[in-house]
Amino acid sequence: MKFVQTMCIALLIVQTAAQFACAQESTATSPQTSSAPAANEKQRSARETRERLEQLACGPKGVHLAHHTEKNPQPLPEHPPDKGLIYVIRNGSLFGAAIQAKFAMDGKWVGVNRVSNYFYFEASPGPHYFCADANGRGLLSLVIEKGTTYYLQQRLTMGGTDLDLINAEKGQAYVAKYHRSIFEEKHKN
Known part of the structure; x- marks a missing residue:
């Protein structure tokens, strides 16, 4: 039983280290290449959402x-x-x-x-x-x-x-x- 517990702990340590290395690798990639388009898309999406809400909510011009x-x-x-x-x-x-x-x-x-x-x-x-x-x-x-x-x-x-x-x-x-x-x-x- 002790052997199984030791193996599970060792496997968990190795798995956690591998996940940590992957996380470090993904954050090491250039944030500008992945976040700039995402930020632009987010701004465009927010603007389009606001425009659509104005169409649904606001009355006609000239009243x-x-x-x-x-x-x-x-x-x-x-x-x-x-x-x-x-x-x-x-x-x-x-x-x-x-x-x-x-x-x-x-x-x-x-x-x-x-x-x-x-x-x-x-x-x-x-x-x-x-x-x-x-x-x-x-x-x-x-x-x-x-x-x-x-x-x-x-x-x-x-x-x-x-x-x-x-x-x-x-x-x-x-x-x-x-x-x-x-x-x-x-x-x-």
């Missing part, structure tokens, strides 16, 4: 939305049991305060916000794609579940527009202190 803020307290909607309820919140940052942030779901513009505003809408259960568009585009994909409330935050930054899912506690606090955004599509005459 303009008129906006005003409802200053009086507004009753909040009852939650529909067979759909998801989505609040879209624009934070109170003064950065980009004069810019409207449009919002689309699945290729259709569904709202617009200014600073310290929110709006809400219902969505059918299933996968959906979202786009916030102001000085750049923030993108997000979510699977909406019936009976669930979601809070999405639009933020304008130096680098563009961010769109994030935030927790219910933070979302409810924003909705309690911000004003509801009312909007409609502008039709040019």
Whole structure:
């Protein structure tokens, strides 16, 4: 029995040494030849993925939305049991305060916000794609579940527009202190 254990240990040592030598040999090859094309492919793939997500999420160009803020307290909607309820919140940052942030779901513009505003809408259960568009585009994909409330935050930054899912506690606090955004599509005459 001791002989078998000794042989197994010896075999393991030899096997490990061979694997180590192979690993050393593979890392000794020029990393530029193998990683440069991979890095370029990764960048191209990320760009193509973003472009495809924009196609799925963002509304058509040339659509303009008129906006005003409802200053009086507004009753909040009852939650529909067979759909998801989505609040879209624009934070109170003064950065980009004069810019409207449009919002689309699945290729259709569904709202617009200014600073310290929110709006809400219902969505059918299933996968959906979202786009916030102001000085750049923030993108997000979510699977909406019936009976669930979601809070999405639009933020304008130096680098563009961010769109994030935030927790219910933070979302409810924003909705309690911000004003509801009312909007409609502008039709040019």
